[in-house]
Amino acid sequence: MRPKTRHEFTIAIICALSIEAEPVEELFDEVYDRRGAIYSKQRGDPNIYVTGKIGTHDVVLSYMPGIGRAAAASVAASLRMSYTGIQLGLVVGICGATPTLKGQQIFLGDVIMSDSVTQYDFGRQYPGGFNERPTPSHGELKETTIRNLQSLKQVTNEWQRPSSDDILFAPQFVHKHYQKEPSATCICFSRDRPDDICSVATETTCSRLGCDQSRVIRRRGPDTPMGDISFFIGKIASADTVMKSGVDRDKLAESDGVIGFEMEGAGVWDNMPCIVIKGVCDYADSHKSKDWQRYAAATGASAAKAFLYMWNPVPRDVSSFSSIRKQIDKGDPTCRIKTDQIGLLPQSGLAERYSNEDRSNEVWKTCVNSKDVQDVQTWLSNKQDWLLIFDNYRPPVDLSLDEGGPVLERFFSREKRGHILITTQLPLTAPWHFIRLGKVDREDEATEILLSQGPHHQDISSDPVLKDLVTRMDGHPLALASAGIYLFKNKKKSCSDYLRLYSKAWLQLQRDTPQLPSYRGDLHSCWFNIAEYLFKSRELSMILLNWTCLDSQDIWFELIDGPNTLPILNGSNRMTIFNQAMSLLCDYGLVDISSQRKQGVGSQGYNLQRSFHAWLESYFVSLNDPLQNSLEVALCNVINCSRDLVRSDEYYEEILRLLPHANRCYDLVSSEKIHLWRADATQNTLYKDIRSREELGILFEHAGYKGS
Ligand SMILES: [Zn+2]
Ligand SMILES: [Zn+2]
Numbered sequence: 001m002r003p004k005t006r007h008e009f010t011i012a013i014i015c016a017l018s019i020e021a022e023p024v025e026e027l028f029d030e031v032y033d034r035r036g037a038i039y040s041k042q043r044g045d046p047n048i049y050v051t052g053k054i055g056t057h058d059v060v061l062s063y064m065p066g067i068g069r070a071a072a073a074s075v076a077a078s079l080r081m082s083y084t085g086i087q088l089g090l091v092v093g094i095c096g097a098t099p100t101l102k103g104q105q106i107f108l109g110d111v112i113m114s115d116s117v118t119q120y121d122f123g124r125q126y127p128g129g130f131n132e133r134p135t136p137s138h139g140e141l142k143e144t145t146i147r148n149l150q151s152l153k154q155v156t157n158e159w160q161r162p163s164s165d166d167i168l169f170a171p172q173f174v175h176k177h178y179q180k181e182p183s184a185t186c187i188c189f190s191r192d193r194p195d196d197i198c199s200v201a202t203e204t205t206c207s208r209l210g211c212d213q214s215r216v217i218r219r220r221g222p223d224t225p226m227g228d229i230s231f232f233i234g235k236i237a238s239a240d241t242v243m244k245s246g247v248d249r250d251k252l253a254e255s256d257g258v259i260g261f262e263m264e265g266a267g268v269w270d271n272m273p274c275i276v277i278k279g280v281c282d283y284a285d286s287h288k289s290k291d292w293q294r295y296a297a298a299t300g301a302s303a304a305k306a307f308l309y310m311w312n313p314v315p316r317d318v319s320s321f322s323s324i325r326k327q328i329d330k331g332d333p334t335c336r337i338k339t340d341q342i343g344l345l346p347q348s349g350l351a352e353r354y355s356n357e358d359r360s361n362e363v364w365k366t367c368v369n370s371k372d373v374q375d376v377q378t379w380l381s382n383k384q385d386w387l388l389i390f391d392n393y394r395p396p397v398d399l400s401l402d403e404g405g406p407v408l409e410r411f412f413s414r415e416k417r418g419h420i421l422i423t424t425q426l427p428l429t430a431p432w433h434f435i436r437l438g439k440v441d442r443e444d445e446a447t448e449i450l451l452s453q454g455p456h457h458q459d460i461s462s463d464p465v466l467k468d469l470v471t472r473m474d475g476h477p478l479a480l481a482s483a484g485i486y487l488f489k490n491k492k493k494s495c496s497d498y499l500r501l502y503s504k505a506w507l508q509l510q511r512d513t514p515q516l517p518s519y520r521g522d523l524h525s526c527w528f529n530i531a532e533y534l535f536k537s538r539e540l541s542m543i544l545l546n547w548t549c550l551d552s553q554d555i556w557f558e559l560i561d562g563p564n565t566l567p568i569l570n571g572s573n574r575m576t577i578f579n580q581a582m583s584l585l586c587d588y589g590l591v592d593i594s595s596q597r598k599q600g601v602g603s604q605g606y607n608l609q610r611s612f613h614a615w616l617e618s619y620f621v622s623l624n625d626p627l628q629n630s631l632e633v634a635l636c637n638v639i640n641c642s643r644d645l646v647r648s649d650e651y652y653e654e655i656l657r658l659l660p661h662a663n664r665c666y667d668l669v670s671s672e673k674i675h676l677w678r679a680d681a682t683q684n685t686l687y688k689d690i691r692s693r694e695e696l697g698i699l700f701e702h703a704g705y706k707g708s
Contacts, residue, residue: 002032003058006039009051011059011311012079012089012272013304016067016264019294020093021050023152023159023301024061028052041082043603044557044575047075049082055309060086064264068240072267077580080271081604084586084593088311089274092304094296095262096243096284098253099168099218101232106280107220108166108292110229111145111303112260114236114276117269138231141306145229148302159298161222162291167206168218168283171246175211175286176201197286206287229299234259236276238266246285271583277304386419393424425530427587439475439589439609446470449480453516454488465495472499474610478516482523486513506618527615530588539581548620549627549634549668551660552613554594554605559661562637575603582606605657627668635665 003009015021025031031052033039039051039060050061060083064075072091080086097106106112152159169175176197177188186198201209235258243249243261252258261284265276279296282288380386440446447470451461460466473479483498486509501509510524534540546560557578585591590612594605620627638661 003039006041006051006060006082007084009039009058009060009083010085010087011054011057011308012076012083012086013059013061014064014072014075014079014089014091014264014268014274015061015093016064016072017093017297018063020297020300021061021063023298024092024304025050025052026152026155027054027148027301027305028059028061029054032058042078042579044579045078045082046576047078047082049079054305055311057308057311059308068263069238069267070240072264073270074267074576074580076268076271077583078576080586081579081583086272089268089272090304090307091262091264091268091274091276091278092300093262093264093278094281094293094300095236095260095276095278096249096282096288097232097260097280098249098258099283101234101259104230104232105218106230106232106259107224107228108280108282109161109295109299110280111231111299112236112276112278112280113231113233113303113307114260114265115233116235117238117265117276118235118256118258140310141231141303142229144306144309145231145299145302148305149229149298152298152302158294161224161295163222164289164291165222166220166224166292167216167287169206169211169246169285169287170215170217171250171285173212173215173246175206175209175288177209178212202286202288205289205291211287231303232259236260236262236265236278238262238264238269238276243284244286244288246283249284275307277307279303388420390420390422390424393422393426425526425589426533427584440477440480441475443467443470446473446475446480449477450484450487453481453484460487460495463495465499469495469499472502472610472614476609476611478523478526479611481516482510482513485516489514502614506614507622523611524615527612528619530590530612531616531619534585534588537581539577540584543578543581544616545620545626545630546634546637547608548613548616549631549665550638551664552608552610553660554607554657555661556603556605558603558641559634559637562633562640631665631668634661638662638665 013024015024028050029052031050033049033051036049039049041047041049046065047062052059052061060079062075062079064071076089079089095112097110097112099106149159174197177186177200180186180189186200187196188198188201190196235256237243237252237256237258237260239261240263242263243252249261260276260278260280262276262278265274268274277300279298279300281292281296376388380388440449447466450466450470450473463469469483470480473483487493487495487498498509507524510522513522515522531544534544543560547555550559557575561574561578582591585606585608586593590609591606594607617627620630638658642658642662
């Protein structure tokens, strides 16, 4: 059965070149959609998609407009906005390779799969994931790959093994002119830089250029059977420049254990858990030729399909730990370490619930820096079958304090003898199995969290405002529990009292809320700790500041960064920046995609976690009133959007989407929390951007009318 919406797709394949994408598309078992006619895409998403089925998986294939990390990152970010259910990305295509791995020879057309990616030009490491997944046996993988390759061969002979020899030159021997060329552009003889090669030499094949046959160290003839493909799993180096030096290649192979070289993996890895699967088209040295590219693209695509036939993802969106348990309960854990308070975050309670059963072998250790984690690692190094829990993990806010990248990724990426369970509020780039715990969707469950904080008197469960209160807490367990315990301790207060205080004096209300037994921290520190990461980005700060002046639900690009106000986002494609910011906020679990979008008004809508929105307001108000400017911008954007509506036929229907935001501005103005009309100068700033006072009046009339 085909997916009903694009959000049901779970696998993405990303290709940089069209010769890489063509064999992948050819190998789809079924193609659903080629031009986005069925599944369409998010507005502002420039990607081109082909959707279909491979094995049991619904797969979306995306072509990249260019090569390199930045292009890959931007494609992957847009892809995740349009296809929100993606669990695994495959970067499929061609790559350069080292000629040998631990004594085994790697030939052109062989297949390389990443167990980790290193971005060697920035020194960044993306740790392994492949070996922690059920690794299909090489034999099975090879058999299926060859079957796929043969079916490709039946389509066209373009993907055949080329008739030329597979030649490996000595690493020091450079592909260049060794006899003086008449061309003025030839730099092959520059004594200062012996590795410089002129463009003419680069474009010329080894045989035409006359590369010295005595420097050939390995050769394989065209009579090699088509099925002679080997698989290698190892570290792939990803960089923005092509590796074309045999000497540098061998150095990286030696120092970092790199076996493949390509340009996209790191960019995709920044955005989703991914595996790089590539056919080898050259030896990452200067003797490159295009001859092998199509064949290597075909073996890469065939291997990717074979991999998908054997790939079984873990279910996502489970609200219990049962599926993690299945992953972990292989053998009897003899040791459990609980390292909490990393970064002094309030305990989530989630991991505790998981590890509840057997505590006889539990060891506690507080880890606040990488040294502590290293100690744990050393201590574990001679033990078997342990379970390590990082509860509410957060990496250092300032990574420079902890050189070398996130602690967990560095220390525990290749553990084979134990299991690690990490709970975190932050997005982790490591491609471990991840299970996203969303907010509590069901109203009865959310109500239960609130009521279970104490033996409430009958009044609360029958309070007519209870439903509203639960809605405002937006399925956030700590927000619900805080409301519950406050009402339990303050028996004279009703649900509407709580909501009134929640709007008027959020921070004071949190201070007056008693400590919750099952959580170590309070709501304020919970949000503050996340915001610390978010405010590192100027774009995110600006978006959140403006969002605070709008309703938390269903905002869209033009409302935040309207065309007639000062741009808050820099760069040529502000909508892409906006979408990337939303993608990141989705990863933090702070934003989800609004389903309320009405045709014709603005672009894709996003909902901000209501409890976080309330915190943002109290936080910004407590600062030196930075909301004033944002409120002006928000008002102008609301009015600009409404002006677009005035021109349309469905004004009254469409104004419904704007009204909550107009209401929100109106509330902020009338609450006098923010002094908008503090001075004439401010008024002028505001009115120069709107057509007339009447227009504002009409809008507020609507807002006031709706609000009352
Ligand atoms: Zn030259
Ligand atoms: Zn050559």
